Amino acid sequence: MSTIELAGVSRWFGNVVAVNDVTMTIGPGVTGLLGPNGAGKTTLLAMMSGFLPPSSGTVTLDGMAIWRNPKMYRSIGLVPEAEAMFDSMTAQQFVLANAQLHGLDDPVAATAAALEQVEMQDARDRRIGTFSKGMKQRIKMATALVHSPTVLLLDEPFNGMDPRQRMHLLALLQRLGAEGHTVLFSSHILEEVEDIAGTIEVLVAGRQAASGDFRSIRRLMTERPHQYTLSSSDNRALAAAIISDGSADAVSITATGLEVQASDFGRFVHALPRVAHDATIALYDVTPADDSLESVFSYLVAR
Amino acid sequence: MNIVVMRLAYRALLGSRRSWVLIGLALLLFAVAGLIRWGSGGSLGASAGVIVNFGFGILVPIMCLLVGTGVIAPEIEDGSIVYVLAKPLPRRTIVFSKLAVAIPVALVFSVASIVVAAQIAGDKDGQLAAAMGVSAALASIAYTSVFFMIAILTRNSIIVGLIYALLWEGVLAGYVPGVRTLSIRQWALAPAEEMLKGNPVWNVSSDVGLIAGIVLLVITTTAAIWISVQRLKSLSVRVSD
Numbered sequence: 001m002s003t004i005e006l007a008g009v010s011r012w013f014g015n016v017v018a019v020n021d022v023t024m025t026i027g028p029g030v031t032g033l034l035g036p037n038g039a040g041k042t043t044l045l046a047m048m049s050g051f052l053p054p055s056s057g058t059v060t061l062d063g064m065a066i067w068r069n070p071k072m073y074r075s076i077g078l079v080p081e082a083e084a085m086f087d088s089m090t091a092q093q094f095v096l097a098n099a100q101l102h103g104l105d106d107p108v109a110a111t112a113a114a115l116e117q118v119e120m121q122d123a124r125d126r127r128i129g130t131f132s133k134g135m136k137q138r139i140k141m142a143t144a145l146v147h148s149p150t151v152l153l154l155d156e157p158f159n160g161m162d163p164r165q166r167m168h169l170l171a172l173l174q175r176l177g178a179e180g181h182t183v184l185f186s187s188h189i190l191e192e193v194e195d196i197a198g199t200i201e202v203l204v205a206g207r208q209a210a211s212g213d214f215r216s217i218r219r220l221m222t223e224r225p226h227q228y229t230l231s232s233s234d235n236r237a238l239a240a241a242i243i244s245d246g247s248a249d250a251v252s253i254t255a256t257g258l259e260v261q262a263s264d265f266g267r268f269v270h271a272l273p274r275v276a277h278d279a280t281i282a283l284y285d286v287t288p289a290d291d292s293l294e295s296v297f298s299y300l301v302a303r
Numbered sequence: 304m305n306i307v308v309m310r311l312a313y314r315a316l317l318g319s320r321r322s323w324v325l326i327g328l329a330l331l332l333f334a335v336a337g338l339i340r341w342g343s344g345g346s347l348g349a350s351a352g353v354i355v356n357f358g359f360g361i362l363v364p365i366m367c368l369l370v371g372t373g374v375i376a377p378e379i380e381d382g383s384i385v386y387v388l389a390k391p392l393p394r395r396t397i398v399f400s401k402l403a404v405a406i407p408v409a410l411v412f413s414v415a416s417i418v419v420a421a422q423i424a425g426d427k428d429g430q431l432a433a434a435m436g437v438s439a440a441l442a443s444i445a446y447t448s449v450f451f452m453i454a455i456l457t458r459n460s461i462i463v464g465l466i467y468a469l470l471w472e473g474v475l476a477g478y479v480p481g482v483r484t485l486s487i488r489q490w491a492l493a494p495a496e497e498m499l500k501g502n503p504v505w506n507v508s509s510d511v512g513l514i515a516g517i518v519l520l521v522i523t524t525t526a527a528i529w530i531s532v533q534r535l536k537s538l539s540v541r542v543s544d
Binding site: 046049051052053071072078080085089100101102103 | 305307308310311314315318381382383385386387388389390391392393394536537538539
């Protein structure tokens with residue numbers, strides 16, 4: 001059982017602040033590090049995996065500093081986002097080399113076990129360069145698991161995976177979390193985190209925007225007012241129809257169409273086609289104006 | 304020293320296009336040496352000229368540049384060095400292991416090329432081959448260590464290395480006398496001058512004395528390795544694309 005602690009951690013590159021005063025504790029179980037692209041997730045993971053020193057604050061694993069302390073890698077398994085491996089080696093050779101670099105007593109057995117965990121035994125004699133993105137991801141997992149680390153850090157592990165591979169990795173991470181491993185993975189996709197992480201840490205523009213139980217944070221996200229832009233054959237008539245229907249809170253007419261704000265987005269998206277049909281208005285365009293993760297996260301920050 | 308790091312470095316080095324470029328450079332030197340012998344009618348002075356100025360002065364540093372950067376620069380560039388660094392290994396072990404591969408490979412290519420080329424261009428009782436072989440060996444150790452260090456310090460190691468080897472040592476040293484004494488090439492030439500001074504036909508000279516040359520080579524090599532270890536300890540690695 002291991003715990004990673006970040007205390008008042010900031011990291012800046014020149015004038016750019018990538019991570020701003022983050023304090024968090026990552027304990028056993030699966031934790032999702034959620035945030036839009038450029039939020040500082042990779043920088044935070046680089047500091048947790050000893051590849052970047054914090055500009056201020058401390059990053060420790062079970063009380064010991066991770067930066068400039070290679071012994072920590074006995075406890076840490078790292079799955080980087082970068083795809084490059086030693087492409088001319090076979091999966092078996094590469095995972096075995098990783099086991100040997102860890103100085104394991106029985107690297108051959110550890111390699112076999114790691115390849116089995118990621119279900120890559122059948123492809124073990126193929127060169128890594130011939131693998132699909134998802135298979136490479138599994139080999140990266142095998143190299144991270146080969147020394148049975150207590151902590152597993154994964155940077156955007158689901159990128160490029162097909163649904164089946166994704167299901168498999170989800171199950172593997174869940175199992176590792178249930179066994180008491182400290183698993184932290186970053187993602188910019190809410191649904192990925194939803195499926196496995198009991199706890200999430202939300203990072204927006206380098207700042208910690210939310211932290212804690214997934215369900216309560218998810219509720220905050222879905223209950224926020226939703227914005228839509230619409231255009232139709234008769235915008236004024238449509239505005240009147242939406243307001244009288246009561247499914248939206250506010251409608252404003254713009255040069256190009258309508259802007260609608262609805263706090264119950266489920267009700268609004270079901271009501272809109274009916275309202276338009278009843279008023280014999282043709283809808284040309286319906287666009288959620290703020291469904292980008294950035295806006296979801298900004299909303300959280302504002303809370 | 305770690306045998307797995309060495310094996311990975313060896314694989315990366317000789318499995319890449321760089322090994323073919325190294326062989327090409329050696330063949331180029333042999334071809335030029337053959338041309339010089341044919342053109343000069345086997346003149347020993349002309350032979351020494353091509354071995355010192357072209358072989359030793361240009362091809363040896365380029366070979367060492369390819370080898371010294373080749374064992375680490377591609378891994379830093381694509382991020383795969385993470386798999387070596389994220390291990391409970393002291394960083395000095397990683398540096399020593401990679402250099403333990405790079406230096407012998409550089410030695411084999413540079414010394415063999417110089418010795419064989421000297422025989423092709425024209426030699427007398429193996430004097431030129433022996434003297435320039437020693438100089439090439441010493442230069443290879445220093446160049447490879449320095450270029451290895453440059454590969455850790457900058458992502459543009461090939462350009463920086465070429466600027467040092469060709470512009471600093473090759474061109475500037477021809478015009479600025481002070482630059483000549485600050486070059487691996489001149490330091491490593493000192494033993495060759497000493498070994499060949501009995502026969503004026505060779506006309507091989509260095510701007511520094513033997514002892515000074517050796518001492519400066521040792522200091523430079525040691526400093527390059529030390530800086531490499533320190534820098535690798537705090538190398539910030541790209542962990543994402």
